[in-house]
Amino acid sequence: MTVKPGKQMIVRIVGVMLALIIALSAVSVWRLVNIMIVNGEKYQNAASEQQLYDSLITAPRGDIYDRNMQTLATSSTAWTVYITPNGIRKLDDAAEKELVRKTIAENLSRILDVDYDKVYADTDKNSYYVIVKKKIEKTVADEIRQFLSDYEDLGLVKYVGLDETTKRYYPNDSLASVVLGFVGSDDQGLSGIESYYDNTLTGIAGRVVAAKNAAGTDMRLTYESVEEATQGNSLVLTLDSYIQYTAEKYLEAAIAEHLVAERGTAVVMNVKTGAILAMAVKGDYNPNEPFVLSASDNQLVEAVENEEERQKLQSELMNRQWRNKAVSDTYEPGSVFKVITAAIAIEENLINKNNTFYCNGHATVAGQGYDCHKKSGHGSQSLMQAISNSCNPAFITIGQLVGKSSFSKYFKAFGFAEKTGIDLPGEAMSTYHSEEKMGPVELSSCSFGQSFNITPVQLLSAISACVNGGYLVQPHLVEKTLDENGKIVKAASTGYKRQVISETTSNTMRELMEFVAENGAKNSLVAGYNIGAKTGTSQKLSKILSTGDSYLYIGSCVTVAPIDDPEIAVFVMLDEPKGDKYYGGIISAPVNSKIMGDVLPYLGYEASYTEEEYKSLTVSVPETVDNSLSEAKGKISAAKLEYQVVGSGDTVIRQLPEAGNQVLIGGVVILYTEETEEKTATVPNLVGLTATQVNKAAASAGINVEFSGNTTSPGLKSYKQSVEAGQAVSAGTIVTVYFRDDSAVDG
Template sequence: MDLKLTQGMKKRILVILVALCIGVTGIVSGVLFKVSVIDSKELSAMATDQQQSSFDIKAKRGTIYDRNNKVLAQSATVWDVIISPGDIEKNEPENREFICKGISGILGTKYETLTEACKDTSSRYYVVKKKVDRSTVEKINNFVLKNNLNRYSVYTVENSERSYPNGTLAASVLGFVNENEEGYGIEAYYNSYLKGTDGRVITTTDAHGNAMPYDYSARYSAKDGNSLVLTIDETLQYYLEKNLEITVSQHKLANRSTGIIMNAKTGAIVAMATSPGFDPNDPSYVYFESDRLTLAKMSADKKTEEEILAKKQEIWGKQWQNKAVSELYIPGSVFKMFTCASALEEEVVSLDSTFECSGIADVAGTKIRCWNIGGHGVSNLTEAMIRSCNPAFIKIGQLLGVEKFSKYFEAFGFTEKTGIDLPGEADSLYVKESDMGIVELSSSSFGQTTKVTPIQMVTAAAAVVNGGKLVTPYVVDKIIDSDGNVVKSAQTVVRRQVISEETSATMRKILEDVVTANGGGNAYMSGYRIGGKSGTSEKIDDYNSGKTPELRYVATFCAIVPIDDPEYVMLVVCDEPTSGYIYGSAIAAPVVSAVFKEGLEYMGIYPQYTADELAQQDVTVPWVGGYNSIRAEAQLTAAGLKAEYIGSTDGTEVTGQVPSAGTVMPSGSTVMLYMGDIPLSDYRMSTVPNVIGMTVEEANKALSEAGLNISITGAATGSEAKAVSQSVNSGLVVYRGSVIEVNFLVNNETG
């Protein structure tokens, strides 16, 4: 049938066609708008993801130096070995097993693990091994080149590895970082400066997912982190840590020890240690023997893995904690220096004030005893400090009153953090002014109620002796970039003037008398002017709460050198000694003395001896073999020694001497000289007496009567000192004239 379109039909068809065109055009435009505008970022990212592969280049972390630019922490460039299962599948599937065998052979990894990883052909980035050295990278590169493998089938990526060349040294200050740059100590506090900015490598692929030539790759280099120059001195740090370790072992400390040496004028920390510490190269190793025994017992008792892991985490948390900054302790009698300074400043006491001690004080019905249960009788202010008399300082605190005591407690910085540039600084615990009654005031006055951090204590002690200025302690001297430019440098910050220079000068004199009283205490050193104060506090709250089965103590000593113009303040805290000794003067003061003996001249502080001190100095025995008696005696006399002859002196020469040349012994000691042909078998012998528990005078007499010489260490001339050890056991037979070293200790709460 011949179908003819009418004019109306043609118009309708035209309208429909126009509508369809408009509709299609609208849909296409809408899709284009959605793709190019609305979804452009998402689609672009998807395209980039399909066309590009990228990986990070780890930035090299900044180096940490001590104040003399010795490396304490550093990062070295290492490499991660990568395979691309996707590239292997597309470019050389026939080499898959060959590649897996070759790489596992070089790296010592499991072949089966690699072949399993290669099954994921959607992956272009599988880490075979992290942090390999340059020689291993060269082996990988040679393997790829020799076998003409695709560049992106096997490759290496730069990484960074942190190391601490001195092991445990300054670990509690330095801290450590893990692979995610999370950690402890300075590493954490200054992480934003140290970490740098990672770089990136972007590789372009073709439509089939194959890596394109180098021209289609981009590399954005990493920016290395800044470096830190600390105020810590590596040598002083070593001296401090070594001697803290000794006291931890000798006195069997149950809760570690800590020490700080701070520049009294600037606040710069030159040494800070916690012992036992840890090795930041292996921070998960448990270093405290008692903790290892605890874990071993848990294993023997068949505790669950979860229970053991929880205990390990608890131990690690404490092990990594910087005791000097993050743990509180009761200071004990060291705090008396602040009570004394405050009372002098307020003029409620003077050097002529007197105090009576019967051994116990009655404060509103509460009995508070003195460490000396027999009492001290009447003391002036200096004597009260030397004797560390609790009732005297209860009276001084009461003379100050709650308001003024609290005012100075705050002024010395005990109610706030010091602001030291280390993480985890703890807040102190103390009785607020509004809650303080006469009993709380009395016990706080001699340091038994308050809990503070060691860093608060040493900072406040500096203010007592440096002219009255409270400074902010710090451990980072400057920050430098990779080109050596100084990014930031530390400045001394004086927070406030706490006491006057006049009061500070008076306190310096009092604290020097504490060390030198009665001929010299455990911190006394011939030729040096040292001030200080000991402290022994009871951990009464731990005992009352049942945390410890018996009452335990904290032994402390704070020393200042030189006391006439203070340069350094040193604080040592020994937590929970279990050796039988408890006093700070007996446990902590010898640590101070040992560090000073090794370090003072290194610190630029040299001895200035009085005539009496010079007369008591040790001398070195000269060699007089082959000399006649006249010449030999002249040599010994010049050295400050005496001679005793065995055999005829008529025309004979010295054929033997005891002690031998090079031996160090006190001036005035006697050297036995054997003249002529006297065989060694005829040398005179002596039996070593037991001098433990004797005074210096008694021990010297006993050894002298046995024909032996004494060498005194420890509390050299203190009238309260008793011998605690001798270098040769009693009962042994030695050559007459031999030197026996005897260590003396003042075992009470006096300085």
């Protein structure tokens, strides 16, 4: 008979089972708490790492535009080509492995223009990811894809891949390169505006989190979370591409003509707002290939035999081509600074434009002798004449009148003792004599712009203050910042820092500078416009002392226009001209004239010619081919030109000069009415003549002339002609004759 457990036994059994269950549960709960709470984060991270694929989406970098919204810099998707050598190494069949390696190396080296041996060696590296080439464009990426598709049977797609990235483009190549700067391989700004505004231009990177399988491949279709990247803000600069191009063109020509050894710079600025319309530095680079040197620099590098020295020189030259000379280099301003000294003295009521100063060619201060560039001396001269003559003794006198205390005070007020704060990296700090350390000798040399160093931008800001009513403006390059939708996020302030001199003094300074342009800096004149100017030639004293080479000068010139209400200032500096001329008035002033001559009409300033200037004007030759002779004559006369008819026909079949060419008013157009031999003419000597004499000689010889440079100032003579004297040319040919005032020397 079965004995059923008693009540007590049942209770005991239940109790034990309960205890067991509780114990087991407790263990489970403890494990769960341990995994989920105590070490929860650790396991969660480990699980995420194992199960999730996380990658950044590069944010598109903001664009850079000029003031007319022309693109100066933009970004676009590009691709990085990589190979997976470990995948190739895992192939068992040696023959297949070799075939894969050779095929990859051959095709990638051909498509990407890289070294075959390097790619071949890379295919055997112990790595899952080896970059072959970065930032290739879509057309090249398509070629890679086509190549992979062609070799589908070899399964090359497992070993060659394309990663998306971004690439920065500068469509205008070297235009404004030192201002724009360039980016590095990670799209970070390394120089110029790209660097200074890197935070603004860099967007916010996005993120992709997706599930991944055991092989580590992402399974985006299983799980994917995307946070889109935010494009960086864009910048609208104050630069005008046309003005920038103009400045660069003429600057480059001057550097070539005068054999400038240490580069040159030209800056165009609005004197009322501080907006920089152009900042040209030649001896620059193409930001699309920032690490490529110019041909001449490459030659210098290749001439060095020692590898270490060659690399050092290469690095130096690269840094030099990136360097913004207008902002990062200081120099002794020379006679251009006399404008500041004069402004200080006038503001302090120590002198006026009618005061006279005597120059005997030499001055002595505290035992230190100073020569005037005119050894025989200028004699008695008014302030206007003194500044036009760029007379050092006169300005030494003015400086002594001002005194070191006032001089130092105004030196700081004009901004020379501080950085301008222009929005570019690497702005240099000036070096100067402090008031405590300034003695009469230092004050004397400072008065005519020597023995201290400033940047071109500092000087231009100060000169602008002298002519704009006395206000020191903030030079700047960025006009506004735009978000990705084109909305303005930030706009530049056009206020001024402080008033340095009174409006009355500023009026006087405008008069002085206009006088200088018409008398002492004639090469800076622009027909049809009233401008103010001051030229300067400074010696590079510190380099002269260290090298012993005394032929080290900097020629500079600053012009402002229109002088009655200045809007634009142009500064040009040529560092170490090695040609036969080095005076700023001779080598730099013509560059100012050409830049102003293009910029003023472009900005809408109407030219108004004097009678003298009118005689040097050119007209466009009208089209008369296939016109009747009478019609052709009428057109020629209406254009204020003369004509000569060759042949007895009634219809013009050919003309010289051809339509569209510019010839002086009163020039001759040869009208051919029959097929005859062209009339010839012999080019006469046109050098060393005045404009009137050139006109007469050209008319006698049967050729036309075109003038370059200042022709209206009385007594100016030509120094060059485009076609050599004695050469036989067709009658009516245009010969360009160049004029320059070679007496425009300055201290």
